[in-house]
Amino acid sequence: xxxxxxxxxxxxxxxxxxxxxxxxxxxxxxxxxxxxxxxxxxxxxxxxxxxxxxxxxxxxxxxxxxxxxxxxxxxxxxxxxxxxxxxxxxxxxxxxxxxxxxxxxxxxxxxxxxxxxxxxxxxxxxxxxxxxxxxxxxxxxxxxxxxxxxxxxxxxxxxxxxxxxxx
Amino acid sequence: xxxxxxxxxxxxxxxxxxxxxxxxxxxxxxxxxxxxxxxxxxxxxxxxxxxxxxxxxxxxxxxxxxxxxxxxxxxxxxxxxxxxxxxxxxxxxxxxxxxxxxxxxxxxxxxxxxxxxxxxxxxxxxxxxxxxxxxxxxxxxxxxxxxxxxxxxxxxxxxxxxxxxxxxxxxxxxxxxxxxxxxxxxxxxxxxxxxxxxxxxxxxxxxxxxxxxxxxxxxxxxxxxxxxxxxxxxxxxxxxxxxxxxxxxxxxxxxxxxxxxxxxxxxxxxxxxxxxxxxxxxxxxxxxxxxxxxxxxxxxxxxxxxxxxxxxxxxxxxxxxxxxxxxxxxxxxxxxxxxxxxxxxxxxxxxxxxxxxxxxxxxxxxxxxxxxxx
Amino acid sequence: xxxxxxxxxxxxxxxxxxxxxxxxxxxxxxxxxxxxxxxxxxxxxxxxxxxxxxxxxxxxxxxxxxxxxxxxxxxxxxxxxxxxxxxxxxxxxxxxxxxxxxxxxxxxxxxxxxxxxxxxxxxxxxxxx
Numbered sequence: 001x002x003x004x005x006x007x008x009x010x011x012x013x014x015x016x017x018x019x020x021x022x023x024x025x026x027x028x029x030x031x032x033x034x035x036x037x038x039x040x041x042x043x044x045x046x047x048x049x050x051x052x053x054x055x056x057x058x059x060x061x062x063x064x065x066x067x068x069x070x071x072x073x074x075x076x077x078x079x080x081x082x083x084x085x086x087x088x089x090x091x092x093x094x095x096x097x098x099x100x101x102x103x104x105x106x107x108x109x110x111x112x113x114x115x116x117x118x119x120x121x122x123x124x125x126x127x128x129x130x131x132x133x134x135x136x137x138x139x140x141x142x143x144x145x146x147x148x149x150x151x152x153x154x155x156x157x158x159x160x161x162x163x164x165x166x167x
Numbered sequence: 168x169x170x171x172x173x174x175x176x177x178x179x180x181x182x183x184x185x186x187x188x189x190x191x192x193x194x195x196x197x198x199x200x201x202x203x204x205x206x207x208x209x210x211x212x213x214x215x216x217x218x219x220x221x222x223x224x225x226x227x228x229x230x231x232x233x234x235x236x237x238x239x240x241x242x243x244x245x246x247x248x249x250x251x252x253x254x255x256x257x258x259x260x261x262x263x264x265x266x267x268x269x270x271x272x273x274x275x276x277x278x279x280x281x282x283x284x285x286x287x288x289x290x291x292x293x294x295x296x297x298x299x300x301x302x303x304x305x306x307x308x309x310x311x312x313x314x315x316x317x318x319x320x321x322x323x324x325x326x327x328x329x330x331x332x333x334x335x336x337x338x339x340x341x342x343x344x345x346x347x348x349x350x351x352x353x354x355x356x357x358x359x360x361x362x363x364x365x366x367x368x369x370x371x372x373x374x375x376x377x378x379x380x381x382x383x384x385x386x387x388x389x390x391x392x393x394x395x396x397x398x399x400x401x402x403x404x405x406x407x408x409x410x411x412x413x414x415x416x417x418x419x420x421x422x423x424x425x426x427x428x429x430x431x432x433x434x435x436x437x438x439x440x441x442x443x444x445x446x447x448x449x450x451x452x453x454x455x456x457x458x459x460x461x462x463x464x465x466x467x468x469x470x471x472x473x474x475x476x477x478x479x480x481x482x483x484x485x486x487x488x489x490x491x492x493x494x495x496x497x498x499x500x501x502x503x504x505x506x507x508x509x510x511x512x513x514x515x516x517x518x519x520x521x522x523x524x525x526x527x528x529x530x531x532x533x534x535x536x537x538x539x540x541x
Numbered sequence: 542x543x544x545x546x547x548x549x550x551x552x553x554x555x556x557x558x559x560x561x562x563x564x565x566x567x568x569x570x571x572x573x574x575x576x577x578x579x580x581x582x583x584x585x586x587x588x589x590x591x592x593x594x595x596x597x598x599x600x601x602x603x604x605x606x607x608x609x610x611x612x613x614x615x616x617x618x619x620x621x622x623x624x625x626x627x628x629x630x631x632x633x634x635x636x637x638x639x640x641x642x643x644x645x646x647x648x649x650x651x652x653x654x655x656x657x658x659x660x661x662x663x664x665x666x667x668x669x670x
Contacts, residue, residue, distance in 0.1 A: 026404055027474070050382055053476070056487055056500040071474060071487070075396075078403045082474065103511040104385035130214035130540060140222055161621060161657070231596040234628045305559045312568070319575040325628035338573070361546055462594055462634045 004077050008047070016040055026079050034085045038095055041070070041083065045100055048074045049081060052101045055108040057116045061142045064089045066118065070097070087118075096120035115140040179203045185525065187215055192529070194536040195509065201522065209517040211510045217540040224499040229255045230462045232496075233326035239501065240538040241322065242285055245278040246479040247538075248328040253406060254475045254486040255330035259468060261459070266452045267332035268407045273345070273445050274317070274328065276438045280352060281310045282480035283431045283438075286533050287359060290428060293526040294369045299359075306355040309348045317341060331459030342446060349439050359432055370425040374516050374528035377422060384515060385507035388482025389434070390532060393427040395420040400478040414441050424531035431533070465494045481505060481533050503538035510539075570644050575627045577645040578620055582662045584639035587615035591631035591640060599624035600631065609662060617660035622648060 005022050012018060012030065016039065020030045032040055049072040058067045070083045087094055097105045099122070109120045114128050117138040128135075139146065156162055179202055186196035196212040220239065224232050236251040237244035249271060256263060284307045291299030311321045317337060318324035327334050376386070381394045391398065399416045401409045417433035419426035468490040476485045482504025491497040509532070516528050561568060592600040602616040618640075632640050650656070 052385065053483070053485055054487065054500065054502040056498075058489055058498045069487070071485075075398055075403075080474065080476075102383045103515075104383065104507065107385075107507070107510050130217040132214070139219070146222070161623065227596060230630070231594070234596050234626065234630065315574065316571045319573050319629070320627070323626075325575065325626070335573070338571075358549070361549070462630055464590070464593055 005079060008077075008079070008081075011047075012040070012043075015043065028079065028081045029084070030081060031084045034087055034094060037083070037085055038097070038100075041097055041100055044072060044081065044083075048076050051075065052097075052104050052108075053080070055097075055105065055112065057112050057118060059089070059116070059140070059142045061089075066092050066116070068094065068118075092117060093119040093121065096123040098123055114138075117141070180207075183522075185529075186212070193534065195534070195539070197513065197517070197529075199517070199522075199525070204521050206517055206520055206522065206525070209514050211514060213510065213536070213539055215540070216536050220541045221499055221501060225495055225497070228464070228466060228494050229330050229468075229496075230326070230459075232499075233329040237323050237326065238537075239541065240479075240481075240503070240535050242535050242537075243278050243282045243480050244323055245274050245328060246282075246477070247484065248324065248326060249275050249407075250475060250477045250479070250484050250486050252328050252330050253477065254473055254488045257475060258471055258473045258488055258490060259330070259466075261331055261456055263332055263456065264453045265450050267454045269445050269449050270333050270337065270454065271328050272407050272409070272412075273442055274333075276441050276445075277310055277313065277345075279480045280435055280438050281307055283435050284310075284355070286431050286480075287428075290527075290530045291366070293530040294366055296363065296365060302355075302358060306351065309351050313341075313344060313348055316344065329455075329459070332453070332455030334455070336454050342449075345442070345446060349442060352435070352439055356432065356435060366428075367425070369524075369527050370423070370428060370531070372423050372425075373520070373524050374424045374531060375422045376512070376516060380515065381422075381512075384511045386482070386512055387504050387507070388478070388480075389427055389430045390482065390508060390512065392416070392418050393430050394422040400476050400483055404476065406475075406477065408445075412441055412444050424527050427531045427533075468492065468494065468496070479504065481535060481538075482508070484538075501538075501541055503541065505535050505539040508532050509534050509536070574644050574646075575629050575642045577622070577643055577648060578631075578658065579641045579643050580618070580620075580658075580660060581639045581641075582613060582617060582660055584637045585615075585617060586637060587617065588636065589616070590634050590636070591618055594630050594634050595625075596628070596630070597624045597626060599626075603660075605660070613662070619660060620658045621656065622658060623656045 005025070005028055009020050009022065009028060013020060016032065016036055018030050018032045018036075018040065020028065022028055030040070051073040053071040053073050055071075056069050058069070060067060065086045066089050067084060067086050072081045072083070073079075074081075085094075096109055098109070098120075106123060106125065109118075109123050110126055111129055112118050113120060113123075113126045114131065115138060120126065131137075131139075138144065181201055183199045183201055184196060185192060185199060187194055189196075194215045196215075198210045198212060200207045200209075220235070223235065227235065233248065233251060237248050239247040252271075255261075284303050288300045288303030288307075291297070291303070314324065315321045318327040318335070376390070376394050378394045378396055381391050381396070386394075395418065397416060397418045402416060414437045417430050417437070419430060470490060470492045472487070472489040474485060474487045476483060478484075483502075484504060485502040487498075487500040487502070488496050489498040512532065513529070517525065520528065587602070589602055592602050599621045600618045601621075603619045604610070604616055605613040627642070629642055632642055
């Protein structure tokens with residue numbers, strides 16, 4: 001039986017009101033509300049989940065929400081926990097987890113700010129990372145038409161090899 | 168991002184670009200603020216190799232993504248093929264045959280040996296020992312000839328490890344050739360272990376990283392093991408057939424550049440041991456699931472999400488894949504080990520050192536700009 | 542006195558170098574190498590699967606030129622070697638095995654007209670009259 005996973009899930013459910021499920025051994029998925037995110041993360045870090053593996057954003061265009069996922073790993077128990085929250089898509093803003101996981105979280109949030117447009121409060125440095133001279137454009141959103149953008153800026157009609165994309 | 172250099176100096180402060188047009192730095196630049204001989208602060212400048220992989224993968228089916236996934240890092244393509252194939256296998260519940268799992272592990276470990284040889288070569292070049300560079304790239308060619316025989320290409324295997332198994336079986340005579348190549352690798356390790364006073368003086372006590380700082384900054388793989396923490400994804404959550412094999416995980420407590428360099432050599436010995444065990448126990452049978460033998464134009468992926476972790480030569484790699492019921496993934500996030508090693512860890516280690524120590528620290532972290540930018 | 546590297550140094554004086562003098566001598570290329578495409582127009586049935594599976598859109602189906610249009614009425618693949626990544630998916634999916642990958646790899650050129658490969662039929666034997 002999965003003793004460690006069910007034990008941790010039981011503790012979390014009794015302290016905070018969250019949904020959780022165990023998918024297979026060593027994997028746990030928890031969904032919570034965005035106002036309770038900082039308390040859940042602080043509790044998880046004290047419980048032993050000291051390694052932040054990744055932070056990611058999924059763009060659900062139909063619902064109009066962004067879904068943030070935080071993947072945490074514990075070296076003592078060898079379990080991976082994923083914490084998911086949802087925020088609004090037109091004005092995305094949320095508290096940063098930099099006070100908990102220091103530079104590791106800061107660099108992940110800087111990349112997500114540039115590519116998706118999410119504003120993280122209390123992040124010490126949100127300057128652009130990969131793209132230069134291209135402000136006000138968040139390329140990884142689902143409603144950004146990259147074909148039109150390339151056609152306006154870089155398309156060359158005389159080159160036979162490029163016309164195959166726009167027939 | 169860096170916009171301009173400071174104006175002409177008065178006194179002993181100036182800026183130095185250890186930048187992308189330098190023969191010893193790869194596709195990546197660091198801007199150093201220097202006072203006399205000491206580096207005061209460093210700022211990383213990524214983005215020269217950004218291709219937008221996460222968006223490209225949203226428009227292609229899984230078999231086309233397998234061909235694309237070996238360009239994530241040019242120095243270890245077969246390991247990244249394996250991460251992507253495992254993510255699709257777990258998402259769609261595919262049964263991979265036993266012979267395919269053994270072949271996948273053999274190819275991944277050969278690719279790890281080849282990547283550590285490059286690490287030895289460029290570390291020697293950075294500290295001034297040019298003969299080591301030429302020796303390393305000469306011995307690496309034996310493994311590339313083996314890849315050409317089995318997969319059809321020297322550097323890029325074009326999706327050899329695909330969802331469902333592997334694309335081709337071993338040809339006749341491949342097994343004896345692999346054993347001969349492993350003997351040559353043992354010769355190379357004997358040469359690497361010879362004493363070299365220049366390397367000792369330049370690398371010992373330089374770039375020290377303690378365990379608490381390493382975990383806080385997000386380091387994984389050989390960088391974390393060089394600081395004293397015994398952890399490896401192949402032992403913590405075994406994938407493929409690693410739980411049936413017998414190997415050790417080398418650890419050192421000093422945390423300087425010399426400790427990281429020695430871990431690279433010890434890991435090569437363990438990889439040779441793994442390949443010999445796997446070749447002895449290789450079973451017979453099919454190499455690919457029957458539904459994935461011929462490439463298909465559309466597949467039906469169930470609505471689910473999955474997170475898979477692997478140990479590539481540079482650290483911990485992970486793929487987070489979400490599918491919404493179509494034949495392309497809805498979101499595919501890739502986590503590379505070098506994203507953390509090159510920006511927070513490098514900026515922390517370069518504070519307060521002399522200029523002459525910068526190449527030794529830079530190359531001891533085993534960086535690859537391709538999987539930082541993706 | 543430590544010997545260190547001296548025994549290896551003496552052994553190196555009497556052994557062959559590791560390098561091979563290319564192109565005067567070369568290592569043989571194994572079977573299964575993925576080089577340039579060889580295409581057989583007789584076997585093609587114009588299904589268009591190779592154009593749909595290519596990950597980089599390097600294959601486009603065009604009609605045959607005017608002088609041989611009566612013998613070959615359907616559409617045939619035109620391959621752009623600059624976009625091709627030589628993965629071999631077009632060879633795996635073809636139902637009649639009409640595309641194959643040969644061992645030719647000397648493909649770099651200064652003339653950008655050589656980059657696109659048009660479909661041409663095989664040259665027939667001349668009849669001695």
